[in-house]
Amino acid sequence: MFNEVYDVIVVGGGHAGSEAAAAAANMGSKTLLITMNLQNIAQMSCNPAMGGIAKGQIVREIDALGGYSGIVSDTSAIQFKMLNKSKGPAMWSPRVQSDRMRFAEDWRLMLEGTPNLDFYQEMVSGLIVENHKVVGVKTSLGIEVRAKSVVLTNGTFLNGLIHIGDKNFGGGRAGERAATGITEQLVNLGFESGRMKTGTPPRVDGRSLDFSKMVEQPGDEHPEKFSYLDTTQPLKEQRSCHMTHTSELVHDLLREGFDRSPMFNGRIQSVGPRYCPSIEDKINRFADKNSHQLFVEPEGWKTCEYYINGFSTSLPEDVQFKALRSVVGFENVKFFRPGYAIEYDYFPPTQLKHTLETKLVEGLYFAGQINGTTGYEEAASQGLMAGINASLKVQEKDAFTLQRDEAYIGVLIDDLITKGTEEPYRMFTSRAEYRTLLRQDNADFRLTPKGYDLGLASEKRLKRMEEKQSKSDAFVQFFRETSVTPDEANPILESKKSAPVKQQDKMFKLYARPNITIDDVRQFESVEQYIQANNLDTEVIEQTEIQVKYAGYIEKEKNNADKLNRLENLKIPAGFDYSKLKSMSIEARQKLTKIQPVTISQASRISGVNPNDISVLLVYLGR
Incomplete structure (x- = not known):
């Protein structure tokens, strides 16, 4: 069946594996994606959403480089929100609710439409290693497939163990078996391994919920999108989420099951995600709080299945059900399935190079939760970088890495391989010291030229980015060069309770004031004429406003980055x-x-x- 030698074999078809396979194939490498179930490619194992705080920036970066996550997030979105709009642009983070089934389908079809990419469904049980170099993989059926490089993206499947109350059973996620053999072989080769834990909440029947008792959470009035390409479009209609709360009664009912909780009775020894704790962990750690928010998220456009964000749990199913029925709006709730926790093997990422190639075995790359991270976006970005570097190595080209001042992806990988992680790593804006430079709005400026040089970003994408940058730069220059008189400026300034000017001044200086917006400066006839004459869209106008208002901060951060980057040399x-x-x-x-x-x-x-x-x-x- 497999007589040819592949350039790259990707093991696992989750978010990391899908991006790795797409990147390697699009760069011209003959690639094979092996996964245990081809029906579950890019499955959203937990919440049906992409993006969020810092994670949205990562999706934008993946898209700017030529990855697929941004495109699929747009085509399968059912709601869009730009989070943190009340804060500065460094904190703005796009997020979409996704149609879970459409997300996986769109990913599958995009991968099937990618040249140089083959597929095979089976469990990989081991690697073929010769002279400290990987040369292929072995499957559970005993088939050997040869390759010049291998990317492992096993997610939560390596010796996965699912916990529901005092019951536990092997599995990589609900309804799917665990993967065995790889951990043991890697440990024998000298790798250090560990165990981590994550969890997921119950899925319920939306027809059994009373949404009238909950707070509706609609999407943005003017939704944007993730991909910088014009092939995807913003949503014209959206599905709302809803919010409700737990109560003291709910907490008391949950506490009744603590003695049967694998978290508290010693069955689970591994460390879970600090920033996404289970409901029982929240009750235990934050005993002073008498309620916690629950977000009721639809799983798609047409399905009645709902995800209960904030109620992740591994308590017994009868305790979950009894407690959830005491939540406002959930009095008649019916379960699709209970929540559960899962323990799995990972490999401390200090064993990797910046390229995500392992130090011990040449040509072997790790990406995703195998490196101790949590989250679709973190996994996808690692998969993209591993796929790129596996392909470059086979083609005998220089490796590709990103610095901390170039991308959140650079921060993520540098944190992992330099500091390691003893708990599931999640990206936050606070982890990036150059977050004013690493905004979601300028990911294309930062990374599309790099993606183009790699052969991932198309010429059309590059030209669209260059046109946007050129128009934005020219508009900024217009504000620097154009003057306004006190007679023109003061009526607008006074209406915003901003200090009037006494002499003619540059428009840039007025526009830079915190309380003056684009709507205010468009009252100047010359500004509106410029926008119309140059056919400026909202992307260019928003980019210009950020460049004007944050010019000083951006320049200062660039100087700091330049100083520290001298040490990189x-x-x-x-x-x-x-x-x-x-x-x-x-x-x-x-x-x-x-x-x-x-x-x-x-x-x-x-x-x-x-x-x-x-x-x-x-x-x-x-x-």
């Missing part, structure tokens, strides 16, 4: 022996030896390495 020789640096702390020597940073900048970010240790290293390197 200071390379540390491969295999450097840190044990001979006796002036350095023992902890620093141990951490540096284990992680083997490539640059001084990366070394400085390792937990346990202090500025004095870096000074010692710089002196030794003659810097």
